[in-house]
Amino acid sequence: MVAQDETVLGQLAEAMVDVSELLQEPAKLDETLELITRGTADTVPGILEVSISITRRDGTIDTLAPSGPLAVEADRLQYELHEGPCLDAALEEPVVIVNDLATDPRWPLFGPKAADLGIGSQVAFQFRAEPHVRGALNLYAGEPGSIDQDAIHLGSLFAAQTAVAMGWARQEQSLTEALATRNQIGQAVGLVMERYSLDADRAFAFLVRLSQTSNTKLREVAAALVDAANNNAKR
Template identity: 65%
Template sequence: MSSAQSDDLAAVMTAAAATLRAPIDLDKTLEQLLASAIDTVPGIDQASLSITTRDGKIETLAPTDERVVRADQLQYELQEGPCLEAALAEPVVESGDLSIDPRWPQYGPKAAALGFGAQIAFQFRAEPHARGALNLYADEKHSLDADTRALGALFAGLVAVAMGWARQDDSMAQALISRNVIGQAVGIVMERYTVDPDRAFAFLVRTSQDSNTKLRAVAESIVADLVSRTRS
C-alpha cells in the first residue's frame, strides 16, 4: 500500500470512527460504514450486513445495492453461502469465484447471474446479543487479496462497535423497519417508472444524496405519498 493510499485510508477510517460517537443513529451509522467499506476495501463493489435475531431468523441491514438484497435472500432461502456461514459459524468465509465454488452449488451460479464474481464475509459479535456478518461482494472474480481481508476485518470490527453501542432492542427494531420501508419504496419506484430493482434503488440513493436526506426518510416519503394518493 502506497503512502498516498495510506493517507486516504487514514482519512476514511477517521470519518468512519466519527460516526461511532454516542449517541448514534444506528441506521445512518451502518449506512455510512458500509459506504466507506466499498470505497475503501480493495476489489469490493457492494456490501450488506446479515444480522441474526433472537427468534433465529437472519435479516439484511444497510444494503448498498438491490442486488445485494437478492443475493443475501438467496443464501437464507437456500441455506448456503458465505454470509450465512459467517453469520452462524465461521469467522471468515471467502470465495474467489462464486460461479464454480463446489461449497455452494445452488447459490454460486445464482449469485453469478446477479453479476457477482467473488464474495467474502466476516463474522462479528457485539454485546449483549447482536451477532452477524459483514458481507462484501465483488463484481470481478479473483479480486480479493490480503488487503481486502485485512481492511474487511477492520470494518467488521467497526460494525460490531456500532451494534454494541445500539444496545436497546428498539434500535434494532428501527433498523429492521428502515430496511422494510426502503424495500417498499423500491417496489413503488419500479412500478411508477418501469425500472428494474437496481435502478429503483439507485434512484432512492441519488435522491437521498441530492437532498441531503436520510435514505429511510426518502423511502418513507415515497410510501406516504402512495398511501395519500390511494386514500384520496
Template identity: 60%
Template sequence: MTLDPSDDLAAVMTAAAAALKAPIDLGKTLEHLLASVVETVPGVDQASLSITTRDGRIETLAPTDERVVLADKLQYQLLEGPCLEAALSEPVVETPDLAADPRWPQYGPKAAALGFGAQIAFQFRAEPHVRGALNLYADQPHSLDSDTRALGALFAGLVAVAMGWSRQEDTMNQALITRNAIGQAVGIVMERYTLSPDRAFAFLVRTSQDSNTKLRTVAERIVTDVITRAANQN
C-alpha cells in the same frame, strides 16, 4: 472504487469512526459504514449485514444494492453460502469464484447469475446477544486480496462497535424510564399513605415481591392508575 493515497483512506476511516459517537442513529450509522466499505475496500462492489435474531431467523440490514438483498435471501433459503456460514459459525468465509465453488453448488451459480463473481464474509459479535456477518460482494472473480481481508475485518469491528453502543444506549434509556416511573410511584405512595420516601419505596418493593411482579411494572401501574382517575374526574 479503490483509494490509492493513504491520506484518503485515513480520512474515510476517521469519518467512519466519527459516525460511532454516541448517541447514534443505528440505521443511518450502519448505512454510512457500509457505504464506506464499498468506497474503501479494494475489489468490493456491494455490501450488506446479516444479523441473527433471537427466534433463529437471519435478516439483512443496510444493503448497498438490491442485488445484495437477493443474494442474501438466496443463502438463507438454500441454507448455504458465505454470509450464512459466517453469521452462524465461521469467523471468515471467502470464495474467489462463486460460480465454480463446490461448497455451494446451488447458491454459487445463482449468485453468479446476479452478477457476483467473488464474496467474503466476516463474523462479528456485539455483546451480549448480537451476532452476524459483514458481507462483501465483488462483481469480478478473483478480485479480493489481502487488503480486502484486512480492511474488511476492520470494518466488521466497527459494525460490532455500532451494534454494541446502540444496545448500550437502549439499555440506558430503559433504565432512565424505569427510574422515572419508580420515582413518580414513590411520590404517589408518599402522598396517599403519608409515608417517608424510604418507607414508600419499601412499600413498592414489598408489593413487587408479594405479587411476583417486576418493580418497574408495579410503579407503572400505580402511575397509570392515578392518571386514569384524574382523566375520569375531568
C-alpha cells in the same frame, strides 16, 4: 502503485473518521451502519456492494444497511437456500473467502445463482457484539479472484467497526428501527421501479441522487415516498 495505495488509505481514513464520529451517538445506528457498508464498498478495491447480516433471537437472519439491491438479492438467496458464505460467517466461521462462486463446491445451490447475478467472488467477516448480537459483514465482488489480502485486511477493519456499532444496540428497539429503515428503502425502490419503469439498480441510484441533491437522509427520502404512496392509496 504507491499513489494508488495512498489513495486507498486516504479513503479508509476518511471513512473511519465518519463512522467514529457517529459512534459517539448510539441512537444513530442505522446511519452508522449505512456509513460502514458504503465506506466498505467505496474503499475496498474490486467490491461492488456490501451488506450486514444480523442474527435474531428467534433464529432468523436479516439484512441491514445494504449498499445496493445486488447485496439485498444475494443475501436473500442465501437465507432462502440455507447456504452461503454470509450464513457460514454469521453462524460459524470467523472469515469465509470465496474466490469463484460459480464453481465452489461448498455452496452448490447458491454459487451458480450468485454468478448469474454477476457476483464472481465474496468474503464474509463474522462479528460479535455484546450482549447477544452476532452477524456478518458481506463483501460482494464482480470478478472471480477479486478477494486479495488487501481486501481481507480492509474488510476486517470495517467488520470491527460494525461490531462496535452493534454494541450500542443493546435494546431490541434499536434493531427494529434499523430493520424498519431497510424495509422502507426497499418499498421506495419498488415504487420508483413501478413509477418510472426502472430496474432495481437504477431505482436505488435514483433514491441516492434524490437524497444527495435534496440534502436529505436516504431513510427520510424513502419514508416520504412510502407515506405519499400510502396516502394516495387511501383517497
